[in-house]
Amino acid sequence: MTWRLTEAATVGAAAGGVLVVFGTLVGRPDVAVLGVPLVLGVLWGWLRSPAGSVTAELHRPEQSARVGEVASILELSPAPGVPTIRLRVQAPGHRPAEALVAVDQPRRIRLAISTVRTGRLTVFPVDYVPSGPDEVARGALRSVPPAAVTLLPRLRPLSELPLPFRLQGLTGAHGSRRAGDGGDLHDVNLFTPGDRLRRIDWRVTARRAGQGVGGMPGRLTNLYVRRTFATADATVMLVIDSRDEVGPAVASWGDMTPVRQDEATSLDIAREAAASLARHYLDAGDRVGMDDLGRTRAPVAPAAGRRHLHRLVQRLVLSAPDDGSPARRVRPPHVPSGALVVIFSTFLDDEAARMAAIWRHSGHRVVAVDVLPRADTVDLEPHERIAYEIVRLERVDRLRELERGAVEVVRWEPDARSGGARHGVDRPHAASDGTSAHGDGHRGGRADAAVTLAAFARSRARR
Numbered sequence: 001m002t003w004r005l006t007e008a009a010t011v012g013a014a015a016g017g018v019l020v021v022f023g024t025l026v027g028r029p030d031v032a033v034l035g036v037p038l039v040l041g042v043l044w045g046w047l048r049s050p051a052g053s054v055t056a057e058l059h060r061p062e063q064s065a066r067v068g069e070v071a072s073i074l075e076l077s078p079a080p081g082v083p084t085i086r087l088r089v090q091a092p093g094h095r096p097a098e099a100l101v102a103v104d105q106p107r108r109i110r111l112a113i114s115t116v117r118t119g120r121l122t123v124f125p126v127d128y129v130p131s132g133p134d135e136v137a138r139g140a141l142r143s144v145p146p147a148a149v150t151l152l153p154r155l156r157p158l159s160e161l162p163l164p165f166r167l168q169g170l171t172g173a174h175g176s177r178r179a180g181d182g183g184d185l186h187d188v189n190l191f192t193p194g195d196r197l198r199r200i201d202w203r204v205t206a207r208r209a210g211q212g213v214g215g216m217p218g219r220l221t222n223l224y225v226r227r228t229f230a231t232a233d234a235t236v237m238l239v240i241d242s243r244d245e246v247g248p249a250v251a252s253w254g255d256m257t258p259v260r261q262d263e264a265t266s267l268d269i270a271r272e273a274a275a276s277l278a279r280h281y282l283d284a285g286d287r288v289g290m291d292d293l294g295r296t297r298a299p300v301a302p303a304a305g306r307r308h309l310h311r312l313v314q315r316l317v318l319s320a321p322d323d324g325s326p327a328r329r330v331r332p333p334h335v336p337s338g339a340l341v342v343i344f345s346t347f348l349d350d351e352a353a354r355m356a357a358i359w360r361h362s363g364h365r366v367v368a369v370d371v372l373p374r375a376d377t378v379d380l381e382p383h384e385r386i387a388y389e390i391v392r393l394e395r396v397d398r399l400r401e402l403e404r405g406a407v408e409v410v411r412w413e414p415d416a417r418s419g420g421a422r423h424g425v426d427r428p429h430a431a432s433d434g435t436s437a438h439g440d441g442h443r444g445g446r447a448d449a450a451v452t453l454a455a456f457a458r459s460r461a462r463r
């Protein structure tokens with residue numbers, strides 16, 4: 001460790017030296033005596049400069065932490081002769097914190113910030129400077145590299161969700177239109193090879209056998225079985241649009257201005273929505289996959305199970321806008337036949353809307369979830385306000401065009417605990433008709449899709 005005099009010690013030594021020289025030259029020993037303590041004090045402090053230095057180690061924050069608070073421990077190891085150090089800790093979206101810390105013994109300092117953001121976050125770069133006795137000498141500036149933490153979105157409890165138009169799975173929790181093992185009665189039919197004996201309806205069989213000719217009792221020649229609707233699982237593809245990430249402040253759209261940590265961005269809202277839907281469908285035994293319009297890598301294939309939920313959430317938290325403008329897709333990502341497609345986007349341009357329209361024209365049921373936060377236009381200049389109004393009107397027309405194309409457009413209201421309860425969309429709430437999420441839905445029943453998906457945000461919030 002290289003030690004140097006502090007500014008105060010340098011000024012004190014210089015002032016003492018001037019007094020000693022001036023008093024000697026003018027023959028004033030009383031003036032010279034005034035400067036001697038200053039010079040001796042600085043000299044004594046310099047001679048006692050520590051031989052070592054304090055070492056600092058930042059423990060890694062809790063990985064896969066829930067959104068809300070990020071905490072870590074800074075461990076300081078003392079060195080002989082170093083009484084104090086000066087700390088400066090930084091975090092994105094927060095003012096730097098500075099402190100003078102005594103290190104006469106090992107110290108463990110807790111560092112914590114509050115945030116509503118999700119995804120990868122780099123936190124707590126630490127700069128520290130050790131000080132010698134009496135603040136005469138000071139060591140060189142040292143730094144501790146920041147730590148990276150993965151913040152997972154909240155998984156909100158949901159109630160009623162839509163299903164695909166056609167269920168193609170062999171088994172599951174939802175009723176389908178084909179005959180098989182299930183609960184609801186399909187019809188009564190003749191016994192055929194492959195039917196199970198326990199499905200025989202003896203009452204119908206006896207009644208048909210009793211209908212003889214000319215009043216004579218009939219013969220038991222045919223068996224009749226009760227056929228039910230089969231149960232099946234659904235295939236759901238979650239498509240997230242990570243090509244852009246905007247916050248509530250319109251003034252920050254399109255530049256590198258960081259979003260505040262107490263305001264959820266569009267990508268934060270999309271992560272929460274997609275993760276909550278994934279858990280609900282997987283808990284129901286359905287198969288869920290995921291793709292990203294901002295990336296060209298392979299999608300997550302539809303699968304089921306708790307481990308698959310962790311895989312989906314990890315892919316969600318790692319999704320982020322790519323450097324530069326993303327390439328325009330020639331064709332939409334491949335979607336399994338008969339799958340429900342849920343796309344999460346801000347719809348600030350035509351790309352996500354174009355993909356949704358193509359999927360709908362291919363016969364898929366498509367739900368477009370609007371994740372744009374409510375716009376804050378307070379700091380806009382007059383020309384910026386005009387530009388925003390043009391963008392807003394284009395977005396409204398784009399969403400209405402999707403609704404006219406039978407794409408169900410809904411919005412996701414962020415949770416109040418995630419710092420986004422005041423966020424919404426800058427358009428009138430419009431509903432599209434679609435099938436219900438329960439047994440009658442895929443048999444031709446009709447329901448309000450907007451009301452069905454609005455149950456996301458309200459289902460168990462009252463409980």
